[in-house]
Amino acid sequence: MPETNLLAQPLRLPNGSVLRNRLAKSSMSETLATYDNHATEKLIGLYGRWAASGAGLLLTGNVMIDRRALGEPGNVVIEDEADLPILRQWARAATGQGAALWVQLNHPGKQSPKGLNASNLAPSAVPFREDMAAFFETPREATSAEIHDIIRRFGESAAICKKAGFSGVEIHGAHGYLISQFLSPHHNLRTDEWGGSPENRRRFVMEVYHEIRRRVGADFPVGIKLNSADFQRGGFTEEESMATIVALVEAGIDLIEISGGTYEAPAMSGGFHKPQKASTAAREAYFLEFAEKVRAAVKVPLMVTGGFRTADGMNAALRSGALDIVGLARLMAIDPDAPAALLQGRDSPYSVRAITTGIKAVDRMGVMEILWYSRQLARIAKGGNPRPGESGLMAFLKSLLKSQWGTYRTKRMRA
Numbered sequence: 001m002p003e004t005n006l007l008a009q010p011l012r013l014p015n016g017s018v019l020r021n022r023l024a025k026s027s028m029s030e031t032l033a034t035y036d037n038h039a040t041e042k043l044i045g046l047y048g049r050w051a052a053s054g055a056g057l058l059l060t061g062n063v064m065i066d067r068r069a070l071g072e073p074g075n076v077v078i079e080d081e082a083d084l085p086i087l088r089q090w091a092r093a094a095t096g097q098g099a100a101l102w103v104q105l106n107h108p109g110k111q112s113p114k115g116l117n118a119s120n121l122a123p124s125a126v127p128f129r130e131d132m133a134a135f136f137e138t139p140r141e142a143t144s145a146e147i148h149d150i151i152r153r154f155g156e157s158a159a160i161c162k163k164a165g166f167s168g169v170e171i172h173g174a175h176g177y178l179i180s181q182f183l184s185p186h187h188n189l190r191t192d193e194w195g196g197s198p199e200n201r202r203r204f205v206m207e208v209y210h211e212i213r214r215r216v217g218a219d220f221p222v223g224i225k226l227n228s229a230d231f232q233r234g235g236f237t238e239e240e241s242m243a244t245i246v247a248l249v250e251a252g253i254d255l256i257e258i259s260g261g262t263y264e265a266p267a268m269s270g271g272f273h274k275p276q277k278a279s280t281a282a283r284e285a286y287f288l289e290f291a292e293k294v295r296a297a298v299k300v301p302l303m304v305t306g307g308f309r310t311a312d313g314m315n316a317a318l319r320s321g322a323l324d325i326v327g328l329a330r331l332m333a334i335d336p337d338a339p340a341a342l343l344q345g346r347d348s349p350y351s352v353r354a355i356t357t358g359i360k361a362v363d364r365m366g367v368m369e370i371l372w373y374s375r376q377l378a379r380i381a382k383g384g385n386p387r388p389g390e391s392g393l394m395a396f397l398k399s400l401l402k403s404q405w406g407t408y409r410t411k412r413m414r415a
């Protein structure tokens with residue numbers, strides 16, 4: 001057991017709000033909304049259980065800002081006030097138990113399965129890697145009017161989240177979705193003010209941030225999840241990530257969560273984690289070295305997500321001073337009570353393992369693991385317990401059927 005459990009210490013954010021400790025449940029797409037994208041009681045059950053675990057901060061799975069642009073069937077969409085009553089209950093499920101609950105706002109851009117949306121836009125019409133083209137179609141280039149509309153929508157969704165009683169919002173700027181597509185020289189080939197130089201590629205995320213801030217005011221926490229890098233040839237680099245972070249901090253962002261990767265290069269779940277030095281080999285988290293550089297460059301609360309597993313590993317990372325908040329995703333899906341143990345300096349009895357189907361082409365894609373974990377979230381949401389031993393192949397096949405049914409239902413409900 002660590003001498004002083006730094007995980008249990010409260011954290012005051014620059015705007016004055018206080019997190020009860022340093023443990024956060026990172027975003028995991030729940031896909032528990034209806035197929036016409038309204039929040040459900042299941043989310044209330046899930047977040048009630050996570051809040052009861054004692055975690056200080058819970059981030060929702062990605063919530064979409066436009067029902068024409070879904071990342072998966074069953075995403076929650078927040079684009080008007082029609083669902084305020086259920087959104088209020090969702091927020092209360094966590095805040096009523098002392099946890100902060102922030103909504104992660106997202107637009108998938110091109111990273112949406114074929115056939116789910118009527119059409120997918122992106123900064124430029126860049127096709128997917130060849131082996132992924134069966135699942136994801138080449139997007140069309142967004143018009144200037146569409147870009148302005150998306151920026152406005154981020155602000156509108158954030159304002160509704162505030163009204164519903166959520167404790168903050170997080171912009172999803174990572175993992176290859178629309179904001180990360182704009183930042184990437186590989187995906188963004190535009191020659192107008194939204195592309196070309198790093199400043200131009202950064203303009204979209206800056207405008208999204210400013211619009212959200214304009215709508216929610218100075219006191220409401222606004223954070224961002226950003227890639228340290230895309231791990232993709234010709235993609236977003238650490239240098240550009242650092243410059244983006246500096247610009248966002250100067251603009252007043254309250255929290256930076258560091259991650260990395262895209263569907264095409266899923267570094268977020270450790271696929272590209274190759275510690276170089278012996279000192280880093282002992283570390284669990286994938287993006288700690290980059291966090292240390294960020295810490296040296298800016299003063300802003302930092303959260304790092306990806307790879308954390310043990311109370312000792314988390315405490316060592318906090319003690320190093322490189323970060324303020326430890327983000328946990330997969331462990332919270334197989335052990336929703338993990339924070340209760342970690343906050344007492346004990347490890348969860350469950351370990352995150354690689355989930356594989358045995359089908360190479362499938363196992364190479366990050367989405368496969370996500371399907372397995374979503375099934376665990378659904379079990380918790382219904383008041384049950386996860387099944388950490390569930391077979392990867394069976395879960396994949398069942399999820400595939402569910403996803404195809406979901407795509408069909410989503411299209412029917414849209415028609």
Ligand SMILES: Cc1cc2nc3c(=O)[nH]c(=O)nc-3n(C[C@H](O)[C@H](O)[C@H](O)COP(=O)(O)O)c2cc1C
Nearest residue numbers: 026027028029061062268306307328329330370373
């Ligand atoms: C089922 C599942 C869904 C996820 N959905 C999201 C999401 O909606 N937004 C996001 O930023 N990250 C998402 N992630 C990535 C996690 O937040 C996290 O970055 C990643 O799992 C690494 O952290 P871990 O090692 O603690 O699991 C998801 C991960 C899983 C397993």
